[in-house]
Amino acid sequence: MNKYRTALMNRPFMYIESKRIAEMMRQGKSEEERRYEAVELNAIQMPSLDRRKTSYKEISHRLSFLDDFLLEKFMNSDADTAKAILAYAILQADQLYYEFMREIYLEKILLLQKDLAKKEVINFLYKKAEQSEVVAKWADNTKERLASGFLQFMRESGFIVSNHEEHQVKRPLINQSVREYLRKNGIKPIVEIMLGELL
Structure with missing residues (x-):
């Protein structure tokens, strides 16, 4: 990554x-x-x-x-x-998005917590800024726009349903043959995000 x-x-x-x-x-x-x-x-x-x-x-x-x-x-x-x-593919291509989906999205799915606020995404980015010089250098409006980008990605790929500023996490719809293929051949930490379960 x-x-x-x-x-x-x-x-x-x-x-x-x-x-x-x-x-x-x-x-x-x-x-x-x-x-x-x-x-x-x-x-x-x-x-x-x-x-x-x-x-x-x-x-x-x-x-x-x-x-x-x-x-x-x-x-x-x-x-x-x-x-x-x-x-x-995007979860493999983008380290920060992957970490967000592991640390925030997957945890919510596993704990049956449906609501996801944009503020939580922004807070995640500020937490990463404490751990990474790269993220620390980003302006506040960059973090704001990136948070919006994360939510847009989640919406378009089936990980959330949005109603105005309210978002609810969900598992994406994936057909059975692809689910089984990912289970057997996929990258485990990413497959767990995709399926919303620990393998």
Whole structure:
């Protein structure tokens, strides 16, 4: 996993865009071909060249954590399962988000505590600032925006249901074949987040 970073603040879930890149991977296109189509031909349909470059790089980084089985399931499963698979990749790609999901989300699921407030996400980031010089250097508004990014990711990938400023944690919907595959072949601490249980 990478060191702490703020990628989830600036680059959203990008589910549709990730599907487009994953399809190119499935077609056997080289990294150079994928990059050309995504960035130069704007296959990911983003307005600016800079945004296409950074988004393509982030998507490619995330998808690199999926093996052939999960990549295939990402393309061909129901939307809930596909989004959960993308979340599995993101949990491997982003250390800080992974730690948040282990320390806050999973604990709430295991203790049957449903409510999650944005303040709890922000408090988590301030706690990390005490442990990490990298996080300590981030401005308050960076932590605020990153907290919003975390909540958006959780919402889009099925880990929370939101009603205005109120959020309730839940287990994402994942089809049985993917659940079983993750149990047998996945990275245990991340699979525990995905399934909402200790293995």
